[in-house]
Amino acid sequence: MIRVLKHWIRSAPTARCALSGAALCACVAVVSAGQSANRGGISQEVRSQVRQAIASIGLLSVRNTSDASPAPRPRGSSVIVRSDGVLVTNHHVITNTRTGRPYDEIFLTLSSDGEMSPSSARYRLKLLLINKDFDLALLRVVADAAGTPIPKSFTFPTIAIGDSRRIRVLEDLFIIGFPEGGGSTVTVNRGVVEGKDILANWIKTDARVIRGNSGGAAVSGEGQLIGIPTKVVADEQPVDRDGDGFPDDSRKYGAVGFLRPSHLVKEMLAQIGDEDAAGAPAPAPPKQVELPALVTVRGIVRSSGGKPVAGALVGLVPLGEGTVTESTLLTWGSTNAEGAFKLNKPVPPGRYTLKAKAIANEPYSSDVEIGPSASSLIVEMRSLTVR
Amino acid sequence: MKAIVRLTLAVLLFCGLITPSMDAGQKPPQKPGEASRARGLFVNKKSDAMSILVLKLVDGTMVPVNPSTEFKAGDNIKIQFQSNFEGYIYVVNIEPNGKRKLLFPQPDAANNAVSPGERYDIPPGTAAIEFDKEVGTEVLQVIMSRSRIPYLDAALKEPEQYLSASVATAAAELGGGITKKVTPVVPAGDGTNKVRSRDIILAPGKDKDTEGSVVAIPDNGSGGKLKAGEIAPFEIRLKHR
Numbered sequence: 261m262i263r264v265l266k267h268w269i270r271s272a273p274t275a276r277c278a279l280s281g282a283a284l285c286a287c288v289a290v291v292s293a294g295q296s297a298n299r300g301g302i303s304q305e306v307r308s309q310v311r312q313a314i315a316s317i318g319l320l321s322v323r324n325t326s327d328a329s330p331a332p333r334p335r336g337s338s339v340i341v342r343s344d345g346v347l348v349t350n351h352h353v354i355t356n357t358r359t360g361r362p363y364d365e366i367f368l369t370l371s372s373d374g375e376m377s378p379s380s381a382r383y384r385l386k387l388l389l390i391n392k393d394f395d396l397a398l399l400r401v402v403a404d405a406a407g408t409p410i411p412k413s414f415t416f417p418t419i420a421i422g423d424s425r426r427i428r429v430l431e432d433l434f435i436i437g438f439p440e441g442g443g444s445t446v447t448v449n450r451g452v453v454e455g456k457d458i459l460a461n462w463i464k465t466d467a468r469v470i471r472g473n474s475g476g477a478a479v480s481g482e483g484q485l486i487g488i489p490t491k492v493v494a495d496e497q498p499v500d501r502d503g504d505g506f507p508d509d510s511r512k513y514g515a516v517g518f519l520r521p522s523h524l525v526k527e528m529l530a531q532i533g534d535e536d537a538a539g540a541p542a543p544a545p546p547k548q549v550e551l552p553a554l555v556t557v558r559g560i561v562r563s564s565g566g567k568p569v570a571g572a573l574v575g576l577v578p579l580g581e582g583t584v585t586e587s588t589l590l591t592w593g594s595t596n597a598e599g600a601f602k603l604n605k606p607v608p609p610g611r612y613t614l615k616a617k618a619i620a621n622e623p624y625s626s627d628v629e630i631g632p633s634a635s636s637l638i639v640e641m642r643s644l645t646v647r
Numbered sequence: 648m649k650a651i652v653r654l655t656l657a658v659l660l661f662c663g664l665i666t667p668s669m670d671a672g673q674k675p676p677q678k679p680g681e682a683s684r685a686r687g688l689f690v691n692k693k694s695d696a697m698s699i700l701v702l703k704l705v706d707g708t709m710v711p712v713n714p715s716t717e718f719k720a721g722d723n724i725k726i727q728f729q730s731n732f733e734g735y736i737y738v739v740n741i742e743p744n745g746k747r748k749l750l751f752p753q754p755d756a757a758n759n760a761v762s763p764g765e766r767y768d769i770p771p772g773t774a775a776i777e778f779d780k781e782v783g784t785e786v787l788q789v790i791m792s793r794s795r796i797p798y799l800d801a802a803l804k805e806p807e808q809y810l811s812a813s814v815a816t817a818a819a820e821l822g823g824g825i826t827k828k829v830t831p832v833v834p835a836g837d838g839t840n841k842v843r844s845r846d847i848i849l850a851p852g853k854d855k856d857t858e859g860s861v862v863a864i865p866d867n868g869s870g871g872k873l874k875a876g877e878i879a880p881f882e883i884r885l886k887h888r
Contacts, residue, residue, distance in 0.1 A: 601745055
């Protein structure tokens with residue numbers, strides 16, 4: 261590598277610019293001030309769709325057999341995604357923070373009155389599948405609160421799972437759940453999609469997400485599930501009130517709600533198939549989802565004459581994505597003297613669209629398959645040289 | 648008239664760099680008279696051209712060296728050039744790891760407009776380029792243009808002048824679109840020919856040759872002058888062992 265020295269006669273030390281950043285993250289535990297304003301202008305049709313979605317959102321409560329109190333305590337929200345009683349929530353909602361293990365008993369209360377409902381609206385749940393990496397879990401209703409099995413013919417209200425990959429920035433969304441701040445009754449608030457982190461599988465929103473919303477639903481204006489409220493990242497700055505140079509308080513300047521996209525729920529449902537349908541015997545221990553290993557993408561960019569192209573910028577976007585934006589560019593890198601590149605973030609195996617640009621060459625775009633092992637691509641660019 | 652050997656810039660010119668002897672594996676085709684023709688075009692200004700000199704610090708003095716010299720950690724160099732046209736010169740350093748850094752202009756010397764006959768140093772004044780311990784081939788991508796190139800200018804505002812270091816700037820460069828920070832890219836838009844590159848011919852320099860190497864746009868067909876939307880890029884490859 262080379263660097264510029266200010267004085268070659270007497271070499272002067274070069275200053276380096278270090279960038280640092282900090283973010284304070286908390287699992288749906290931070291009450292954000294003024295995240296979302298009350299917005300009007302919701303059409304009657306949208307209101308109707310969102311109200312219908314409320315029927316499938318339930319309050320989750322938990323207890324351990326060793327607990328002194330026989331009453332389960334509220335822990336978060338959940339969404340019924342299959343009419344036989346399969347529901348999704350966050351893994352952290354059903355897990356004892358101290359032991360790291362799921363609670364002995366998990367209950368669903370299906371009523372807009374939440375924990376104030378009579379026990380007859382409460383169901384016992386069985387854990388089917390967990391995904392610790394994405395903080396998601398699938399459970400199924402197995403019995404009523406008294407332990408009586410639910411008949412196969414029983415149909416639960418469900419919500420349609422929308423295509424979270426297609427939602428766009430600034431689209432409206434509605435958070436439905438049982439936040440503590442709402443008195444543990446079903447609560448709905450509105451916000452917009454602020455951004456998408458495709459590679460890390462997050463949707464960001466300005467909608468209010470607080471403790472108790474975890475595991476609930478983020479629904480579109482069509483009433484479809486597009487995300488699971490999972491965490492909040494707050495901007496919290498230290499405050500030195502007495503001016504002694506040491507912070508003695510902190511102030512929150514806002515927060516961003518993070519949702520797990522609903523396509524992850526679809527993928528988990530596909531893994532359990534119908535074998536865990538209601539009434540199926542033999543309760544089995546929950547399965548843990550194995551994530552595919554991420555792949556580092558390398559390759560070579562060369563000219564149509566076979567010569568390496570130095571300084572070409574190469575990036576991957578989701579398959580078929582025509583435009584490259586901050587939210588669609590998954591990973592990128594540029595070529596060295598030998599035309600070799602290594603993209604800066606590993607990606608899951610799959611199909612992507614590769615884009616490349618190099619000075620004096622035509623822009624390049626092609627669909628590529630990234631396999632499960634280390635991937636090496638060859639990009640051939642065409643010259644724009646005029647003679 | 649003798650045929651002119653063209654070094655197609657589709658690959659950004661592997662002109663063995665400024666000197667054909669620099670990298671035998673990439674030695675460009677040479678024909679008798681090419682060197683004198685390039686120098687002639689530089690002097691008589693029939694084509695846009697520039698001369699480039701690589702200077703190395705030896706015993707406290709910057710002396711011209713053959714660009715094919717193998718440089719070592721701690722070596723200090725300067726690049727000196729002279730254009731025969733009114734325009735702009737950009738120099739991008741492509742590091743052995745592929746990262747790209749704008750070497751010229753710099754935030755504290757942001758004016759990269761060049762005038763005929765003037766000599767320019769990269770870096771200017773008493774500053775120098777030093778090789779550190781990371782070995783490999785350092786590519787200096789030199790771009791001649793009649794007008795400013797916005798996406799390269801935008802790198803002046805980036806940390807350490809790295810190109811496409813953030814997702815915003817990388818997306819802007821790949822997408823060819825306009826963002827808050829970065830405007831058009833070279834080439835602009837998908838599939839457009841708004842920015843085209845020109846062939847050049849080369850007169851390689853030799854050790855202690857104070858004229859240095861000369862690159863010139865051949866004065867055939869479309870003429871030897873850069874037009875709006877055209878650039879003439881070429882590479883200087885410095886071996887660092």
